[in-house]
Amino acid sequence: MNKKYLSLFLVLMLMASVFAGCSAQSDAQPQDAQQEAVETQYMTADELQAVITEGNSDYLIFDVRKQADYDIEHIKGSISTDVDSVISNEDPAPAKANMEKALAETDSKDKKFVLLCYSGKKYAAAGTEILKELGIDAANIYTLEGGYKGWTYSDLLEK
Numbered sequence: 797m798n799k800k801y802l803s804l805f806l807v808l809m810l811m812a813s814v815f816a817g818c819s820a821q822s823d824a825q826p827q828d829a830q831q832e833a834v835e836t837q838y839m840t841a842d843e844l845q846a847v848i849t850e851g852n853s854d855y856l857i858f859d860v861r862k863q864a865d866y867d868i869e870h871i872k873g874s875i876s877t878d879v880d881s882v883i884s885n886e887d888p889a890p891a892k893a894n895m896e897k898a899l900a901e902t903d904s905k906d907k908k909f910v911l912l913c914y915s916g917k918k919y920a921a922a923g924t925e926i927l928k929e930l931g932i933d934a935a936n937i938y939t940l941e942g943g944y945k946g947w948t949y950s951d952l953l954e955k
Contacts, residue, residue, distance in 0.1 A: 836920075836921070836924065836939055837935075837937065837938045837939070838916070838940070838941040839910055839938040839941060840940075840941050841940065841941070841946050841948055841949065844857070844871075844910055845949050845952065847910070848871070848873060848952055849952075854906075854907060854908055855908045856875065856898075856902055856908070856910070857871060857874040857875065857909075857910045857912060858874070858875055858877040858895070858909055858923060859871065859874040859875065859877065859912045860878065860879045860911050860912065860913045860922070860923040861878065861912070861919060861944065862878055862880045863876055863878045866878070868955065869953055869955050870953065870954055871947065871952055871953060871954075872953065872954050875898045875902070876894070877891075877898045877923065878890075878891065878894050879891035879895075879919055879922045879923050879926065880919070882922040882926070883918055883922060888926065891923075892929070892930070895923070895926045895927060895930060899930060904932075908936045908937075909932065909936060910939070911923045911924060911937065911938065912944060912947075913939070913940075913943045913944065914943050914944055914945065915942065915943040915945055916941055916943035917943070919943075920939040921939075924937050
């Protein structure tokens with residue numbers, strides 16, 4: 797009978813360690829998400845306005861909104877790099893092609909990139925991931941804080 801209790805005890809200990817291992821894995825996922833959030837660097841509208849008005853050529857502004865929205869209105873000097881294909885249907889190929897084309901057409905070596913999207917979230921995150929896949933260091937990628945909604949400098953818009 798002692799063997800039955802010992803066996804039952806060992807089975808219970810094994811199950812407890814399995815559950816504890818699963819719990820540890822679940823805890824690790826939010827930390828990974830937090831690390832990704834830390835990687836996102838933001839630039840305020842005032843900082844970007846200063847970059848534009850000073851003619852700072854160290855920065856490229858990539859407007860990652862839909863091409864149609866860029867055509868209606870965009871920040872002077874920005875380059876359309878529509879990433880909607882990633883957001884709308886999970887197909888990264890057209891968005892990646894847009895980014896590759898923009899990189900090829902600009903002297904992007906040693907540049908910093910400011911991504912402009914609708915609110916500074918989804919589209920900018922997709923653009924950031926594509927740039928990283930294309931070999932751009934995450935330390936050189938910024939997102940306009942508040943996105944296009946946060947841009948207040950109407951004198952720096954083109955229609």
